Amino acid sequence: MELYEKTIHEVAGELKAKKISSVELTKQVMDHLEKVEPHVQSFITITRDQALAQAAEADKRLAAGKDVTALTGIPLAIKDLLCTKGVRTTCASRMLETFVPPYNATVVEKLYAAGAVAVGKTNMDEFAMGSSTETSFYKKTKNPWNLNCVPGGSSGGSASSVSADQAFASLGSDTGGSIRQPAALCGIVGLKPTYGRVSRYGLIAFASSLDQIGPMTKDVEDCAIMMNAISGHDPKDSTSANVPSPDHLTDLKKGVKGLRIGIPKEFFPDAMNEEVSVAVKDAIAKLSGLGAELVEISLPTAPYGLAAYYVLAPSEASSNLARYDGVRYGLRVPGENIVEMYSKTRAAGFGPEVKRRIMLGTYALSSGYYDAYYLKAQKVRRLIKEDYDKAFEKVDIIATPTAPNPAFRFGEKTDDPLTMYLEDIFTISINIAGVPALSLPCGLAGGLPVGLQLIGKPFDEATLLKAAWAYEQSTEWHKRKPSLRKD
Amino acid sequence: MAFEDWEPVIGLEVHCELKTATKLFCGCKTIFGNESNTQVCPVCLGLPGTLPVMNEKAVEYAVKIGLALNCEISKFSKMDRKNYYYPDLPKAYQVSQYDKPLNFNGHLDITTKEGTKRIGVTRAHLEEDAGKLVHQGGKAGRLDSSDYSLADYNRGGIPLVEIVSEPDIRSAEEAHAYLTALRNILLYIDVSDCNMEEGSLRCDANVSVRKKGTEKFGTKAEIKNMNSFKFAKQAMEYEIKRQIALLEKGEKVIQESRLWDVTENKTKPMRSKEEAHDYRYFPEPDLSPIVLPEDYVQKIKASLPELPAAKQARFVAEYGLTAYDAGVLTADQELAHWFEVGAKLTKSPKGFANWMMGDMAAQMKEQEKELKDLKFDQKKLAELVDIIEAGTINSKQAKEVFLELFNNGASPAEVVKSKGMAQVSDPKAIEAAVDKILAENPNVVADYKGGKQGVIGFLVGKVMAASQGKANPKMVNEVLKKKLDA
Numbered sequence: 001m002e003l004y005e006k007t008i009h010e011v012a013g014e015l016k017a018k019k020i021s022s023v024e025l026t027k028q029v030m031d032h033l034e035k036v037e038p039h040v041q042s043f044i045t046i047t048r049d050q051a052l053a054q055a056a057e058a059d060k061r062l063a064a065g066k067d068v069t070a071l072t073g074i075p076l077a078i079k080d081l082l083c084t085k086g087v088r089t090t091c092a093s094r095m096l097e098t099f100v101p102p103y104n105a106t107v108v109e110k111l112y113a114a115g116a117v118a119v120g121k122t123n124m125d126e127f128a129m130g131s132s133t134e135t136s137f138y139k140k141t142k143n144p145w146n147l148n149c150v151p152g153g154s155s156g157g158s159a160s161s162v163s164a165d166q167a168f169a170s171l172g173s174d175t176g177g178s179i180r181q182p183a184a185l186c187g188i189v190g191l192k193p194t195y196g197r198v199s200r201y202g203l204i205a206f207a208s209s210l211d212q213i214g215p216m217t218k219d220v221e222d223c224a225i226m227m228n229a230i231s232g233h234d235p236k237d238s239t240s241a242n243v244p245s246p247d248h249l250t251d252l253k254k255g256v257k258g259l260r261i262g263i264p265k266e267f268f269p270d271a272m273n274e275e276v277s278v279a280v281k282d283a284i285a286k287l288s289g290l291g292a293e294l295v296e297i298s299l300p301t302a303p304y305g306l307a308a309y310y311v312l313a314p315s316e317a318s319s320n321l322a323r324y325d326g327v328r329y330g331l332r333v334p335g336e337n338i339v340e341m342y343s344k345t346r347a348a349g350f351g352p353e354v355k356r357r358i359m360l361g362t363y364a365l366s367s368g369y370y371d372a373y374y375l376k377a378q379k380v381r382r383l384i385k386e387d388y389d390k391a392f393e394k395v396d397i398i399a400t401p402t403a404p405n406p407a408f409r410f411g412e413k414t415d416d417p418l419t420m421y422l423e424d425i426f427t428i429s430i431n432i433a434g435v436p437a438l439s440l441p442c443g444l445a446g447g448l449p450v451g452l453q454l455i456g457k458p459f460d461e462a463t464l465l466k467a468a469w470a471y472e473q474s475t476e477w478h479k480r481k482p483s484l485r486k487d
Numbered sequence: 488m489a490f491e492d493w494e495p496v497i498g499l500e501v502h503c504e505l506k507t508a509t510k511l512f513c514g515c516k517t518i519f520g521n522e523s524n525t526q527v528c529p530v531c532l533g534l535p536g537t538l539p540v541m542n543e544k545a546v547e548y549a550v551k552i553g554l555a556l557n558c559e560i561s562k563f564s565k566m567d568r569k570n571y572y573y574p575d576l577p578k579a580y581q582v583s584q585y586d587k588p589l590n591f592n593g594h595l596d597i598t599t600k601e602g603t604k605r606i607g608v609t610r611a612h613l614e615e616d617a618g619k620l621v622h623q624g625g626k627a628g629r630l631d632s633s634d635y636s637l638a639d640y641n642r643g644g645i646p647l648v649e650i651v652s653e654p655d656i657r658s659a660e661e662a663h664a665y666l667t668a669l670r671n672i673l674l675y676i677d678v679s680d681c682n683m684e685e686g687s688l689r690c691d692a693n694v695s696v697r698k699k700g701t702e703k704f705g706t707k708a709e710i711k712n713m714n715s716f717k718f719a720k721q722a723m724e725y726e727i728k729r730q731i732a733l734l735e736k737g738e739k740v741i742q743e744s745r746l747w748d749v750t751e752n753k754t755k756p757m758r759s760k761e762e763a764h765d766y767r768y769f770p771e772p773d774l775s776p777i778v779l780p781e782d783y784v785q786k787i788k789a790s791l792p793e794l795p796a797a798k799q800a801r802f803v804a805e806y807g808l809t810a811y812d813a814g815v816l817t818a819d820q821e822l823a824h825w826f827e828v829g830a831k832l833t834k835s836p837k838g839f840a841n842w843m844m845g846d847m848a849a850q851m852k853e854q855e856k857e858l859k860d861l862k863f864d865q866k867k868l869a870e871l872v873d874i875i876e877a878g879t880i881n882s883k884q885a886k887e888v889f890l891e892l893f894n895n896g897a898s899p900a901e902v903v904k905s906k907g908m909a910q911v912s913d914p915k916a917i918e919a920a921v922d923k924i925l926a927e928n929p930n931v932v933a934d935y936k937g938g939k940q941g942v943i944g945f946l947v948g949k950v951m952a953a954s955q956g957k958a959n960p961k962m963v964n965e966v967l968k969k970k971l972d973a
Contacts, residue, residue, distance in 0.1 A: 081536075083536040089536075101529075101535070200538065201538050205773075208773050236538060236540060237540075238540050238773065238775055239774075315769060318767075319568050319570050319580050319769070322578070322580060323577060323578045323579045327574045327577075328532065328638075337631045342572055362767065365570075365767035365768075367767070370768075370769070
């Protein structure tokens with residue numbers, strides 16, 4: 001087994017034991033990364049020099065045995081909507097092709113403080129709007145399991161990079177499923193934390209009230225390690241919760257005996273992909289076999305999440321993306337006057353999906369429509385949150401499929417936005433409710449990975465990780481590696 | 488119809504920059520006049536990924552304003568985004584308050600010719616200021632007709648409170664009185680510099696006219712760019728006349744924004760791009776709602792200083808001043824304080840007030856001096872007032888002593904002494920002087936006793952001359968009368 005194929009918790013031991021240096025490890029990872037990159041296309045920017053410099057720093061720490069964390073010297077990938085000081089951050093948009101942030105996102109700062117090594121910035125759907133990474137201005141990221149298929153999205157590059165061993169883990173962001181769906185499609189673990197668990201400072205906003213940064217990893221233990229590094233209150237983010245952040249490793253291996261797992265009937269529609277349905281049901285049976293108690297529940301308003309989401313998220317996006325006007329940074333297309341400059345800049349800088357959502361949101365917030373759309377969607381949000389609250393009176397976690405289908409082919413859903421939006425049908429209501437959820441591999445459908453989604457109580461990511469670890473350890477799914485082949 | 492048949496209806500929107508040390512959502516300084524773009528950071532430049540953090544001091548100041556304007560304070564309020572494109576607005580939205588302002592339903596009493604009038608305050612909400620544009624080349628100093636424009640974001644993100652009045656104002660004079668009273672309150676509670684030249688106080692007016700006796704409001708125009716209270720009054724006076732003239736001719740007032748042109752002394756229409764704006768307000772998702780517990784509000788309430796109106800009433804009751812005089816003295820907090828310190832040091836607070844508003848004010852104006860430049864303190868002025876009250880010197884002398892005090896800070900008692908001004912008020916000395924004059928003028932005494940009482944003036948003059956003017960004339964008069972009538 002090559003070093004880059006290992007997990008964080010495996011390789012961290014070798015670093016600490018000084019069996020290998022971070023510089024050697026980073027070189028091996030970078031070499032592999034660059035070798036497979038032409039096939040997978042996970043990255044918008046590769047930061048080899050920075051990575052090696054950081055690795056050298058990490059080696060000093062490791063040598064001194066000072067400030068050594070579980071991530072010291074570990075090469076990681078960062079989604080290209082997280083601001084990195086001195087390294088351009090594009091959001092996969094032409095608009096920000098030249099944008100070099102003068103500051104680090106809080107999560108990036110935290111990873112650097114832990115001694116991590118950043119190998120590059122990963123590809124994504126433009127401004128995180130999409131479920132296949134096809135809306136990127138720069139490139140099409142391929143699914144390592146089948147290069148003819150999409151990796152999912154919007155954190156497609158973050159998912160493919162981990163799946164293809166180009167990094168030990170990555171950071172993604174999840175507004176409606178953008179961590180979990182690509183994690184499921186690429187056969188890795190992805191966690192969307194509770195809204196407010198991780199600072200959003202430096203995350204280039206898509207929909208502020210829904211966005212959340214989370215880890216994408218090779219296995220559940222790595223996910224817990226990453227959560228420990230990035231969680232916690234940030235005075236720079238007023239929406240980050242001022243609640244204690246636990247050690248996610250403490251109870252990780254304590255099993256699921258007596259854990260009550262809710263199975264919501266709304267998440268198993270008849271029209272679902274048969275193999276996905278079977279894999280998820282098998283996984284749930286396995287959890288039951290491990291001692292969990294299954295409880296049939298109902299989340300009656302959850303199916304309205306998709307409709308509410310496509311009012312709320314575009315509304316916020318229409319405002320969040322208004323600042324890209326060509327005045328201060330990023331793309332500027334000159335015009336005869338200021339209004340012409342604005343419209344030419346925005347016409348050239350944004351792709352069709354981003355424009356579609358800006359128009360949707362602008363319309364929904366317009367005078368005379370606000371009550372019918374935005375306000376109504378906020379009411380739906382309240383009802384969905386109440387549904388989850390009620391469910392969690394009866395159960396500790398909820399188990400569902402992550403996505404209705406395995407990875408699909410390029411172009412398969414791009415002609416009809418609605419079919420693309422339906423990719424997020426099982427993930428979206430979780431963002432609306434603000435609760436945490438993770439996806440982990442639970443089987444194959446047509447040779448492509450299937451994800452099991454576990455949903456938890458607010459700020460109880462630890463229980464999610466505990467259940468996920470118990471399941472993972474009883475299967476071999478997480479040990480399977482993609483072939484990087486076309487079909 | 489005539490001019491008098493119309494009634495103006497005015498509502499004012501006042502923007503007041505709060506004097507917090509840092510901006511509303513970041514740690515940048517708020518100093519006026521520093522080099523362009525030196526007080527900026529990723530947050531107030533609206534760089535991608537940045538987030539706002541509420542400045543608690545700004546909330547406190549905003550609540551202070553609400554309480555001072557008799558507003559109800561929202562226990563639950565929130566920030567909203569007001570979306571529009573302009574290069575001085577880096578996020579392309581202004582974080583403001585829409586349907587849940589911090590302060591609402593208040594009022595402010597103003598003094599008019601007809602007495603006290605209450606002007607409603609609809610709301611006073613918190614928001615961020617925009618940056619400043621400097622247009623270069625081209626014509627008219629405007630964004631769309633200049634060659635290029637420079638943006639300075641030092642001002643961007645400074646906290647503002649927008650104070651919106653009800654359309655209760657009926658003349659430019661009332662508007663002026665409202666602005667003056669409002670500014671005075673803001674200075675009293677120490678939340679803003681209220682400097683119109685530096686833009687820390689700005690005012691827009693919604694002006695319309697209607698036929699007297701009718702209820703329905705006429706079509707309004709919004710007047711902007713009124714950079715001083717004087718210009719504001721002129722602009723509103725002009726606008727009222729303009730609208731009446733239009734309506735008298737049977738024409739219509741167009742709803743529009745108009746700029747006050749200082750050089751031409753008239754209001755002119757702005758470009759119409761301002762019209763029909765849809766700001767698409769929605770709750771700012773990056774900030775939590777503002778929840779203010781009752782004890783927090785009570786604590787701020789308790790910290791408020793005595794406000795101008797209350798102080799004025801107290802000066803009347805406590806120091807026997809007229810309402811007018813108390814009004815003049817309380818129109819400036821420093822002046823009021825200066826008076827009150829002095830009032831406690833003199834036997835005649837009213838006399839003290841008279842000197843402050845009379846000779847002292849005149850000299851300060853003439854010599855362009857402020858209170859802090861004075862060479863004397865209240866104790867010395869009180870000394871002068873008491874010397875005058877005691878009848879030690881006459882009014883002409885008093886003015887001379889005051890000039891010494893004002894120009895050199897000399898002690899009035901010492902001036903009186905060194906210049907030998909002290910009136911002789913010793914009854915024995917005066918009696919002796921009177922006796923001497925009576926003895927020297929037996930014929931005049933006989934005239935008096937014969938019924939020519941007017942001659943007493945002649946005798947007073949003689950005594951005064953003999954004392955070289957230092958004798959207390961009142962006492963001389965009394966003693967003479969007593970002796971002649973005996």
